[in-house]
Amino acid sequence: MLKLLAFDYGASSGRGILGKFDGSRLEIEEVHRFANEPVTVNGHLYWDILRLYHELKQGIHKCTVNGHKDIGSIGIDTWGVDFGLLDSEGNLLGNPFHYRDIRTEGMIGEAAKLVSKRSIYEETGIAFQKFNTLYQLLSMSLRGSPLLEKASTMLFIPDLLNYFLTGEKASEYTIASTAQMLDSRKGQWAGDMLKKLGIPQGILANIIKPGAQLGKLSTMVSTELGMGRVPVMAVAEHDTGSAVVSVPASQDRYAYISSGTWSLLGVEAAAPVINDDTYRLNYTNEGGFNNSIRLLKNIMGLWIYQECKRAWDKEGESTSFDQLEQEASKSTAFLSFIDPDDDMFYNPGGMPGKIREYCSKTGQRVPETRAEIVRCIMESLALKYKMALYGLENILGYTLPVLHIVGGGCKNVMLSQFTANAIDRPVITGPTEATAVGNLVAQLVALGEVGSLAEGREVVRNSFPCRAYAPADVRQWDEAYGRFISIIDKQY
């Protein structure tokens, strides 16, 4: 039995997941779970990076003491775009900022003064999101940040944690692609563009492909943790990249949603798709495992719902997601809609109030109860998925007959059924632990234990249950889509 260890840092928690592979099936076991909450200091939002590195070591140490000293390899994934800076001696400069920090406000406009938006998109193929690494670095550069001046190396968060473990500095391709700083066709840093934007190129590390061995636990770390010098693999370090590795699809044409705090709806393409439509509709071309491109739309996802629950918990109305969904299922359908991607929902705090405000300013019935608010979020998300799927089919010129949903969002039965109804296609959900499973599958490929991504997906099919949802009430959902479009169109 081969044992592997995956670390997945998600929006509110991180996990160490032990994978056990018997040659055809993969079993997973959570060995360590810890909070991953950003810390606000003087109005800025940061990663609690040293604590999170400590938790990574705790996870490895737990394996040592619990009879799993024989780990074959380790891989780490996190969300995209965030990074740490190292000085010339390899010391971490400051605390990495969290992408929801306000410092990137207005930076897309500032970048466009130096290089046109169309040129940036043409080269990188990456959608404009104010949180992209490009705008984080630009804001530092324009403010004359002393940290940036001192920096020798920039490492994305999983690369930084890998560096702490191994001493090796490299930028894994899938996470680097989220920066909007790579030439998407070459898979290398877009040097000329970065020069025009004033981003120092000396800080950029070599790009390595997922599936390569990055290094081994350093002697110091292995002694400290009582674990051997275990290989550390470059998996698809962008969590969406890992999640997509785990999609258990067997057919040629399908769409996926990596569903969690964000909903990433897309397809795997052989090459970047960059044209007038992808530019206008802001579709992105992120780097994937196996040299694939993830052509996808970034949708705000369950963030709004999670924030509502946090607000209600704070107000002392503590509840569970299950209970909220049960209440919402009894609530009247299609009372009001929101555009989940409206900028007003981006920042944390006061989410139920923001939803009411959106509905009021768009002349809709204002949802009052928790159930009405949850129903409004779920219906709006399902309709936004339909819009993104239609956009994708238009771009590709063919239909996508089935939608796979992977990740924590699969647990939301109501949203999965609403999605099938809205898109009038079958929806297949699972695996729930998509990022960790994809991380482990990439390690299996890297170790040569499975021959290819296709074989890896067969392992996923053999190992994790899926659930299918057939579309229902399609006519009502079609009518609702018309209303939804007219409401969110007015927003633009």
Ligand SMILES: C[C@H](O)[C@H](O)[C@@H](O)C(=O)CO
């Ligand atoms: C910054 C976001 O998290 C990113 O766009 C998204 O791709 C992601 O990583 C979701 O986990």
